[in-house]
Amino acid sequence: MLSNEGSHHNLDSPSEPTTQAYPIVAIATAPGNAGLAVIRASGRGVFERVQACFKSDRLIQAGSHTVHYAKLIHPVTQQFVDEVMVTKFVAPASFTGEDSVEITCHGGYLVTQSVYEALLAAGLEAAKPGEFTHRSFMNGKMDLSQAEAVAEMIHAKSEQGLRAARQQLTGALGEKVHAFRQALIDTTAMVELELDFSEEDVEFADKERLRTLLKDLDHGCSHLLDTYETGRLIRDGIKTAILGQPNAGKSTLLNALIGQNRAIVSPTAGTTRDTVEADFSIDGVYFRLIDTAGIRQTTDDIEVEGVKRSQAAMRDADLILWVKDQSKPLGPEEIALQESMLEAKAPVIRVLTHQDLAKDPTLDFANWDLSFDLTTPDASRLGALSDLMIERTLQAEYLNDESTLVTSSRHRQALMEAQAHIQSAIQGLDQSLPGDLIAIDLRGAIQQFGLITGAISNEDVLDSIFSRFCIGK
Incomplete structure (x- = not known):
């Protein structure tokens, strides 16, 4: 019935x-x-x-x-x-x-x-x-950027990641890119019409207006591209490597941040032999904390492998927490670690531990961000560290409901290529190149914008995008 x-x-x-x-x-x-x-x-x-x-x-x-x-x-x-x-x-x-x-x-x-x-x-x-x-x-119910946002919402790991996906689903990114593309289509039509009447010396496209439009589009692309790093980190999570020498307090700091005993803590140096990972959220931002083996010279084969993994985590990190025992001088291994962190190019937060012990007089404390007594972690200091972790990695102006974030590397690549075409067209105008050469770049930018929204697509791209969805969506 x-x-x-x-x-x-x-x-x-x-x-x-x-x-x-x-x-x-x-x-x-x-x-x-x-x-x-x-x-x-x-x-x-x-x-x-x-x-x-x-x-x-x-x-x-x-x-x-x-x-x-x-x-x-x-x-x-x-x-x-x-x-x-x-x-x-x-x-x-x-x-x-x-x-x-x-x-x-x-x-x-x-x-x-x-x-x-x-x-x-x-x-x-x-x-x-x-x-x-x-x-x-x-069937035209959504553009390609919105379709990708469906998967982003399903896989969102944090409130900020969900917010970014939600905004993309509403069409915020697609609308901006569509407006860029439509402005170029209208302008390109005038340039190409002018080429059809080249023998009659008729000007349909105002070159100054075209230059102004292209500069505006160049600025618009730059603004969207500037949001990518924040968007990527919000979507994927911020890989945070906790580095330092054995017994500096790395594992204790990880446990204090997440509020549970995830990593084994022991006074025995070299207790952590492999990386230990834990998820952690600060104000809706997802962090992937990675506790690492203490970096030092050792003949223990297992510990050597642990140090190699610590160095790999450092190279792959979006943020580094350098943990240092304030009672000990800066040794040659830590100086080498400092140089390696500079090469890694991730922002570094310098944390002194063992605040309950006497400070080593050779340390320049002005170069360190925070200090902790990890035997009794202070909630206010942990809060200050959490705030600093967001401040050092994300651009605060993009962490609001009004900002349109680029979170996809595919979108980023298309925007970069569109911008390159736009900048080439501007250069062509400055050099008084003929309209047919400028039109080539205009059409190139139109195509790249179309790849973002799906106005231009191919089956390989679509198959790659939708294969990442779950069955039933």
Whole structure:
């Protein structure tokens, strides 16, 4: 039995017809025991195939955005599977732009799998990773940067990462890039029209206005590119290597920051032989703390390997916490470590420990950022360290809801290449190059902007992007 339980209409849904591909189905919720699970299906003929799992034809007759209670049966064995709620979306007013159905069943691996297998038996095909979002993009429901933001939201590890993904999903980046591209398209049309009438000495493109536009676009690209490092760190997390000599207090500092005993602490030098990682969030920013083996000369083969891993962590770090025992002078190994940190080019926060011990008179304390008594970590000093960790790695002006962040290396590369074309066009204007040469750069920039939004795309790029999605999204 299928009965109408209610309806909701999407007033913002487009009215344009969309392309409907073969019908697909996937479990949209994570596996495991839960109160409910959701299975989604989309594509040509999806209503008829899903209808085969019910004893009435009410689903086909029902309107869009209606919800129905039903007893779902296996279409081949006719055995009862589960009591479900079925939500119907008629194209194009759905996530994919196609006819779509979402089935809410009882949670739990076995019952969810049973419902899924019944739908497969009804003639639906198993969806590939990201296929629903791919169809949404192909049907113009979102641009490519928004489609990528769906995956970013799913995989967000921090509040700031989620905020950046959310903003990209709303189209903030796509709208800016689309505006850049459209301005270039309009201008390029005038330049190329002028070429068609070159023998008549007619000027359609105002060269000064074109130069002003290109300089504005150059500035706009620079502004977006300036946000990339902050955007990347917010998305991926800030890899923070804690370095220093044995018994400097590295493991104790990691435990104090995360508020639990993640790393083993011992007065025996060389206790930490391998890197120990822990996740840590400061004001919605995700940090990946890496406690490392103490760096020193040693003949112990295992400890030698640990030191190598410590050096690798330093080279790969976005931030370095250099931990130093204030009761000991700066030795040759620490001087070498300091030089290595300069080569690593990551910002360094210098932390003195063992504040309960007498200070070594040879140390210049003005060169150190903070000091700790790690036997009883002070909450205010830990807070000051946390603030400093954000200050040294992220640009504060981009940590707000108004800033549009570039988080993808693909977007960054396209922006850099678009900017190179724009700067080349400006140089061409300054050198009074003919319009056909300038138009080559203008078209190059248009293409790069189009790669960001998906106005220009190829199957290899799309396959790479959507293969990173989970099945069911």
